[in-house]
Amino acid sequence: MTEDIVFESTHFQIKNTTIDFANGNIGTYQYICFSPNRHTNGSVMVAAIEDKNVYLIEQYHVAVDRKLWVLPRGALPHDISPEQQAQIELQEEIGYRAIHMQFLTQLDVFP
Numbered sequence: 001m002t003e004d005i006v007f008e009s010t011h012f013q014i015k016n017t018t019i020d021f022a023n024g025n026i027g028t029y030q031y032i033c034f035s036p037n038r039h040t041n042g043s044v045m046v047a048a049i050e051d052k053n054v055y056l057i058e059q060y061h062v063a064v065d066r067k068l069w070v071l072p073r074g075a076l077p078h079d080i081s082p083e084q085q086a087q088i089e090l091q092e093e094i095g096y097r098a099i100h101m102q103f104l105t106q107l108d109v110f111p
Helices: 082-094
Strands: 002-008 012-020 026-034 042-044 057-061 066-070 073-075
Touching: 042 082, 073 082
Parallel strands: none
Antiparallel strands: 002 012, 012 026, 042 073, 057 066
8 A cells, every 4th residue: 555645734635545455456545634733523512402492503614605504513622621622612602501411422524
């Protein structure tokens, strides 16, 4: 297997990987991954307030050049827990603090 970085920014890399399979075939794959110095963890919150509504925030996303409705979320610095980051993001993005939090699952952004 060989791997080359085709492009690198402060946020991500594009890599080209060539794999020699046991059957003699050669596969070439391009993929995107986070840059090594980039935070790779984050918290996403499903905020259900007393009225049982789930709160979304509207944010502009340059990749699609429009605003999207998304769940509150944020990058997770290495020095705080996901629960602490969730509280910070809820306060910043929708103006609430959670009385009760329940961990739902862990997701991988990139396989």
